[in-house]
Structure formats: C-alpha cells, structure tokens
Amino acid sequence: MLKRVLIANRGEIAVRIARACRDASIESVGLHAAGEAPYHLTLCDDTVELSAGPRTYLDAGELVRLARETGCDAVHPGYGYLAEDAEFARLVTEAGMTFVGPSPEAIALAGDKVRARSAATACGVPVVAASEGYIEDEDEIVRFGAAHGWPLLLKAANGGGGRGQRLVADAEHAAAALGECREEAVLAFGSDAVFCEQYLDTTRHVEVQVLADTHGGIAILGDRDCSVQRRNQKLLEEAPAPGLADAVRDGLHMSSRTLLRSIGYTGAGTVEFLVTCDRYYFMEINARIQVEHPVTEEVFGVDIVREQLRIAAGEPLSVAEGEPRGHALEVRINAEDVEHGFLPSLGQLDAFSVPHAPGVRFDAGYRATDTVTGGYDSLLGKLIVWGPDRAACLQRTVAALDSVQIAGVDTTVRLARAIVAHPDFASAPVTTRWLTEHLERGDLDLTPRTPAVAAVRPPTSVGLVDTHTVTIDGRAVRVPFAPGSTAAVDVEEARVALAGANPWLAGISADDEADSVSRRVVTSPTTGSVTTVHAKVGALVEEGDQLVVLEAMKMLVPVPSPITGRITEVHASVGDTVNHGEPLLVVDAHAPEHIEPHESVQ
Structure with missing residues (x-):
C-alpha cells in the first residue's frame, strides 16, 4: 500500500493525480516554483518549493532528493517532463521508492521508437517502412526518399506528443528539415536522435488504452481516435474510435496485448497506430498515462490514475475488459492564438470557468486570476463530454463549448467548436490532414458565439x-x-x-509608418526565450527567411523576415528572454551594403 506520493508534475495532470491519491487515502506532495501558487497545490497534503525554478521539473536527481526529504514512498511522473525517462524511474527505485509507471527497462524500450518498432515487428505487428537506425546526415534521408517516395517523415527517436517531427517534401529540403528536427528534439527530449518513416496520406490516428498489473493481468480498455491535429499535436480525442471495421478494431486490440505482454509491460500504457482503410500500422508505445485518458474513463467507468496507484502498490487490476458505454469526446483547451499560427498566448486569466451540465466534466489546471506564463505547456484544461451515443455527445459538446468563459488569453475554444459542429466531423471519421487542410482554406467558422x-x-x-x-x-x-x-x-x-494585426510586425513606431514598406521593425510575436539567431547586421535576407527562433510553452516559434532587405539592427541574443512586442531586429529594403553595427547590438 502506498502512503505518500510526490507528484513530479504540474497543471491539470497534477490536479488529477492529487484527487486520485485523496480517493485512495494516499498523501500527496505537490511541487511549485518560487512565486507561483498553482491550482494543484490546493489539493495536495504538502507542498515543496523548487529552489531552482521550473527547470527542476527536469532534474531527476533533485526530484528524487525532494521525494526522500519529504518522506514519500512513491513518485508519480504524470505525463511530459520525466514521465518516460528510464533513468528517472531507475533513480526512484534505487532510492527505495516506487515509481508509478512501467519498469525502467520497459520505458527505455518504448521510449526509443526504433527499438519499439523492432519489438513490434518481432511480434508480427504491422509497421510502416522506416530507416533501420538513426539518421546521420541528409544523404540518408535522400536515399530513403528515393526508395520509399516523397514526402517522408523525420521523427525524434525519443519523441512524443507530436514534437520533433518534420514532413520533408523532397531532397532539396532534407538538410534544413534534419537540422530543425534535431533542434526541436534536443529541446523537448534531450536527444538529437532521429529516424525516417514513410509518409502515409489520408490516415487516421487511433490508439489503444491498456492496463497491465504485476500478476500477469492485462485489460484492453478500448480505443480512441486522435486524428484532429495541428502540427502533429492532438486537439480533440474521442472514444470509442468511430467507424472502425470490426476486423481492424479486433486487430488493434490483439496487437496491443501481444506487444505489451512480449516486453513485460506493467502500468498504464497506450499503443498508437495509423489506420488507413482496412489496414493498420504500429507507430509507438506511450509508456505513461495519456492526456486523453479521460474519454476512456468516461466510457468504461474506470479511474485510470487510481489503477496506476494500485498496480504500483502490487495490487491486481480492479477493472475488467468489456464493451464501452456510450461515447465521449475530449477537447484540449490551449492558450494559443489560432488565427496567428497557434502562437502561445500569455497573460492573466481574467475569467476561467465551464458551467456544470449533464455529461460534462472539466479537468482544469488553472483558475481565474492565475497567470499563464511561457515556461510551461499551453494546456489550460480539458473539456470532457459524455453522451449515450456519438450524436448526443457532439451536441452536448457544442453546447458546453458555447458556455466556456475564458478571458485574458487567446484559446482554442472557438476552433474546437468549429470542428465539432462541422458536418465532416459529425458525419464520418476524419484524417490527420483534415484540420490542416481546412485551416489552409480558411473555411472553419470561428465566429464568437457570445x-x-x-x-x-x-x-x-x-x-x-x-x-x-x-x-x-x-x-x-x-x-x-x-x-x-x-x-x-x-x-x-x-x-x-x-x-x-500582423503578429510579426506589431510595434512599428509612428515615425516609421510612412516608410513601413521599406523598413520594418520585427518584434517578438510572443513571450519566450531566444534559442537561435540567424540574423547578422549587414546580412541580406529574403522575405520569409527565418531570422530568429523562440521557445515558448515548449514550442519552437520561428520569426520570419517580413520583407526582402538588409539587417540593420539586431537586438536579440541566444538565451535572452523577450516579451511579446519587444523589438528583435530591423530589416531595411534600402539599406547600404556596408553597415556599422548598431550600438545596442549584442
């Protein structure tokens, strides 16, 4: 029996874990950075300030020390951060505590997509064609493209959550895509290992939820469709996955059971697949709880986090397989500016509420008056709606989204409503390309309903x-x-x-307005840290060239040149923290070839 759990996470998943601990009569210890009072602390029995700030969430050794210092006998990693870090799991167990998750060995195998593919192949699970190992240079990408066709996907070997992926259109873009993919992979996962995968168009993203205990018990808790995505990251998920042929559904469940049993997996886990017509292909194993787990909970009547705690304590599963009851949909509400490329949106939440209604659940990580900063993920909370069937579920979801009240930051609420109310989504399953295509055409109705x-x-x-x-x-x-x-x-x-409004050009002074066509002050589109500066004073740039790359809310935000011209001033350096609207550099279409560095250039 577990007695005291350190929650090595924050946001809505920390709230979720604290509640599950309370239900199980287990004490919980929450973490927070100095000057922060996040919502999850209100549900924890004890709290600890992170002396080194938010980066401590990624310091495995310090988290283990804090767990021991506060008398914890277990650590729950949630998702993200160190949830799929085999070394963190090993340090926890070596310190004599219980890691609420799979074994370090299972995490290491599942976390490496190349090794996981090999395990799937050995079990007879279908996989998409991919490079045999990690990519060393762009020549390997070119050879793979010649053999399997363009476009192709570059993926971070230790990635997840849609990060560390690049669609490579042709050989000409291979080198740039490799550099970008590696940069994002290091930022998100601490490793630049990437591999190539054949790109399949018109596919669906379907996953299977599994629970496995230490007594050999495995429960397949149905499937979920996660095809509504932007930038390879999920926005909406639903359970069960609609419109699957019985043979495909049975195959997904059987393959998931076989694969996880073959690697000795225990705990909550998700096996993800690409589905096209009557075929399916293994993508990856997520060795942790998923953001979208609530839709499975709603249709199976199970508390998955509570089951994680039971499994970690050595208890057998308390749930059994069965048929899902009704239909559930989850909407991720992110602090992002949809109309300007999903830029992170920061600030104080002047209003933040979702009225109660039948079948409506809201897993929140924030409250009104909380401040959304650039140091964390953009997820504010999750709206989960259940209905006796899919049609009723969608109708309830639209009504619930109309009742959401959030002010102070931009959010994805209006986009979610447009998706759920769209006849394509209502009438049939959509593919992973559906949302991107509609955003490119600009034909989604984002009109405010209030x-x-x-x-x-x-x-x-x-x-x-x-x-x-x-x-x-x-x-x-x-x-x-x-x-x-x-x-x-x-x-x-x-x-x-x-x-x-133009997010790239906000901040042109009144003196510059008359000459704004030839001289542009490029300002930061968001608050974040500078990870890359491509621009140098005197350099000639083309319109659209990448000048600076920012990191905010675990996202890379490229800042392009608004015009063709020469760089006359640079005000940003790698490592700087910049605010929304802060000048980054100046581009002048009529600048002379030789320019003296501006006195403020760093």
Whole structure:
C-alpha cells in the first residue's frame, strides 16, 4: 500500500493525480516554483518549493532528493517532463521508492521508437517502412526518399506528443528539415536522435488504452481516435474510435496485448497506430498515462490514475475488459492564438470557468486570476463530454463549448467548436490532414458565439510604441496609441485593429509608418526565450527567411523576415528572454551594403 506520493508534475495532470491519491487515502506532495501558487497545490497534503525554478521539473536527481526529504514512498511522473525517462524511474527505485509507471527497462524500450518498432515487428505487428537506425546526415534521408517516395517523415527517436517531427517534401529540403528536427528534439527530449518513416496520406490516428498489473493481468480498455491535429499535436480525442471495421478494431486490440505482454509491460500504457482503410500500422508505445485518458474513463467507468496507484502498490487490476458505454469526446483547451499560427498566448486569466451540465466534466489546471506564463505547456484544461451515443455527445459538446468563459488569453475554444459542429466531423471519421487542410482554406467558422467584451488593461511599453491590451471576445489584442492620449478604447476600433494585426510586425513606431514598406521593425510575436539567431547586421535576407527562433510553452516559434532587405539592427541574443512586442531586429529594403553595427547590438 502506498502512503505518500510526490507528484513530479504540474497543471491539470497534477490536479488529477492529487484527487486520485485523496480517493485512495494516499498523501500527496505537490511541487511549485518560487512565486507561483498553482491550482494543484490546493489539493495536495504538502507542498515543496523548487529552489531552482521550473527547470527542476527536469532534474531527476533533485526530484528524487525532494521525494526522500519529504518522506514519500512513491513518485508519480504524470505525463511530459520525466514521465518516460528510464533513468528517472531507475533513480526512484534505487532510492527505495516506487515509481508509478512501467519498469525502467520497459520505458527505455518504448521510449526509443526504433527499438519499439523492432519489438513490434518481432511480434508480427504491422509497421510502416522506416530507416533501420538513426539518421546521420541528409544523404540518408535522400536515399530513403528515393526508395520509399516523397514526402517522408523525420521523427525524434525519443519523441512524443507530436514534437520533433518534420514532413520533408523532397531532397532539396532534407538538410534544413534534419537540422530543425534535431533542434526541436534536443529541446523537448534531450536527444538529437532521429529516424525516417514513410509518409502515409489520408490516415487516421487511433490508439489503444491498456492496463497491465504485476500478476500477469492485462485489460484492453478500448480505443480512441486522435486524428484532429495541428502540427502533429492532438486537439480533440474521442472514444470509442468511430467507424472502425470490426476486423481492424479486433486487430488493434490483439496487437496491443501481444506487444505489451512480449516486453513485460506493467502500468498504464497506450499503443498508437495509423489506420488507413482496412489496414493498420504500429507507430509507438506511450509508456505513461495519456492526456486523453479521460474519454476512456468516461466510457468504461474506470479511474485510470487510481489503477496506476494500485498496480504500483502490487495490487491486481480492479477493472475488467468489456464493451464501452456510450461515447465521449475530449477537447484540449490551449492558450494559443489560432488565427496567428497557434502562437502561445500569455497573460492573466481574467475569467476561467465551464458551467456544470449533464455529461460534462472539466479537468482544469488553472483558475481565474492565475497567470499563464511561457515556461510551461499551453494546456489550460480539458473539456470532457459524455453522451449515450456519438450524436448526443457532439451536441452536448457544442453546447458546453458555447458556455466556456475564458478571458485574458487567446484559446482554442472557438476552433474546437468549429470542428465539432462541422458536418465532416459529425458525419464520418476524419484524417490527420483534415484540420490542416481546412485551416489552409480558411473555411472553419470561428465566429464568437457570445457578446463582445472589451476590457482595457494598463498601457504596456513594447520599446518602440505604447499599447493598450484590449480583451475582445476573450481574446487579448494589443492596440497602439500615441503617448499622452486617452486610455479609452472603442470596441469597434479595436476590432479594426485586430483585423489588421500582423503578429510579426506589431510595434512599428509612428515615425516609421510612412516608410513601413521599406523598413520594418520585427518584434517578438510572443513571450519566450531566444534559442537561435540567424540574423547578422549587414546580412541580406529574403522575405520569409527565418531570422530568429523562440521557445515558448515548449514550442519552437520561428520569426520570419517580413520583407526582402538588409539587417540593420539586431537586438536579440541566444538565451535572452523577450516579451511579446519587444523589438528583435530591423530589416531595411534600402539599406547600404556596408553597415556599422548598431550600438545596442549584442
């Protein structure tokens, strides 16, 4: 029996774990950075401040020390961070504590996509064609493309959550894609190992939830469809996966059972597949609890986190396999600006609530007045809706999304509503390309369903021009104003400003307006840290060239050149923390070839 668990995570999953611990009469210890008071602490029996700040969530040795210091006999990693780090699991067990998850050996195998593919092949599970090992240079990518066709996928071998992936259109883009993929893989997973995989178009992303105890018991808890994605990251998930042929569904379940049993897996796990027509192919094993686990809980009436605690304590499974009851849909509500490329949206949550209704559950990681910062993932919470059938579930979801009240940051709520209400989604399963294609065409209805709300915050200086932050329909908009002018902002005037907003060019001073076509001050589209600076004073750049790369909310945000010209000023260096609207550099279409470095260049 576990007595005291360190929750090595934050956000909604930390809330979820704390509640499960409370239900099981297990004490929980929550973590937080200095100056932060996150929601999950209100549910924990004890709390610990991270002396080194947010980066401590990735310090395995320090987390183990904190667990021992606070008298914990177990550690639950949640998802993300070190949840699939075999070394962290090993350190926990070597310290005499229980790791609430698979064994270090199972994590190491599942976490390496190349090794996991080999294990699947040995079990007779179908796999997509891929490189035999890790990619060393772009020549290997070119050879793979010639053999298996273009486009192809580059994937981080230790990746997950859609990060560390690049679609390579042809041989010409191989080198650049390899560099970008490796950079993101190191940032997200600490390893630059990548491999090639054949790209299959018009596929669905379907996964199988599994629980396995230490007594040989395995329970297959159905399947989920996770095909609605942007940038290879999931936005909506539903259970059971709609429209699957019985033979495909049976094959997915059987393959998952066979594969996890063959590697001696214990705990909660997910086996992910690509499904096309009547065929399916293994993608990866997620050796942890998934973000989308609540939809499975709703249709099977099981608490998966509670089962994780039981398995870790050496107890047998308390659930059995069966048929799902009804249908459930999960909507991830992220702090992102959909209309400007899903940029992270930061700020204080002036309002944050979801009214209660039959069949509606909300797993939140924040409360009203909490501040969304760039140091963490963009997930604010998850709306989970159950219905007796899929049609009723979708109808309830639309109504629930219309009732969501969030102000202070941009969110994905309106996009989610547009997806769920779309006839394509309602009538048939969609593919992983569906959302991208509709976003490119701009034919999703993002019209607000609630009256406009305008709230003016104190003016903020962005270095070149003063702005007010105005909230319209729950979306934060920066409106420039002349120093000394009134702070009052008309809603309709702000709408005009919003319609013409360009996130890459916000912050052109009044003196530059007349010459804005030839000279552009490029400002930061979000608050984050600078990971790469490609620009140098005097360099000639083409419109669209990547100038700077930022990291915010575990996302890489490239900043392109708005015009063709020469770099005349650079104000950003690798490692800098920059605020939204802060000047990064200046591009001038008519600058001379030889330019003296600006005095503020770092």
